[in-house]
Amino acid sequence: MTCLLFSRMGIAAHVQGYFAGSYRVTAAGDILFPYGDDSEVYSPSGHTCPETEALWIYGCELSQAKEIVLGWCAMEIIAFLNQRQGRFTALHTTCFIATGIHITEKKQIWIKDNLKGKKIHLLYPGTLIGAMIDIRVACLVANITLEVSFQDNLIHVVYQGVIFTITPERLSLHVLKKILRVKITARTWKQGRQITFLEQQKQINRGKRIRSVKNQGAPISRNSFTF
Helix, strand or coil: CCCHHHHHHCCCHHHHHHHHHHCEECCCCCEEEEECCEEEEEECCEEECCCCCCCEEEECCHHHCCEEEEECCHHHHHHHHHHCCCCCCCHHHEEEEECCCCCCHHHHHHHHHHCCCCEEEEECCCCHHHHHHHHHHHHHHHCCCCEEEEECCEEEEEECCEEEEECHHHCCHHHHHHHHCCCCCCEECCCCCCCCHHHHHHHHHHHHHHHHHHHHCCCCCHHHCCC
16 A cells, blocks of 8 residues: 655655555645654645654564664655665564654663664765754664763863864764774764755655656656655
8 A cells, every 4th residue: 555645756656555554635735743742843845853752663573673674754765675675684683763853861771771772874964953963862772871962163072081173074983983993882873965865765756857857848846846
């Protein structure tokens, strides 16, 4: 069973089929992903994520999962899998978790208690905040304690009593691992052209529509292609 809004976005039918049990579609065509009593809502008019302590979890039972895909929202995870289908072939041992963009103290405790020993893939925006979330989550799973702060237009990292300074543009989990020389197995996935995989999916589909209209010889209006 496919969803009209997903199909319009260019989400493959088999990807839709895999995630079919993770959401419901309203009579208006909006897609709702449950986070406890709240929902992430994706519609033609916009996208909202709830501010809640609850998580959206789908896929393999967490206790049996070997790989964890952790992202800021369910839509980001679906867009990522649609674009990286060849990377995740063992979906029966993969658990997908959306945390929201705010990693609260309660969520941090849950991550630390439940994700140790798992292979972690992080899907957070390609921004300074996204990089800081990557670092926070990866360090929680690796049981590494450090402090990260922003002051005088610089990032200050305190690890084992030593202060390291990084410019905001350079901050990433990869750079931090090199500077601190620590073993962190979590991997970040970034979309080079766009801040998120969700935005990239929109661009991919928008490009396909524009090419299709060009081939038909019809007028093109980029403003028509919004989700």
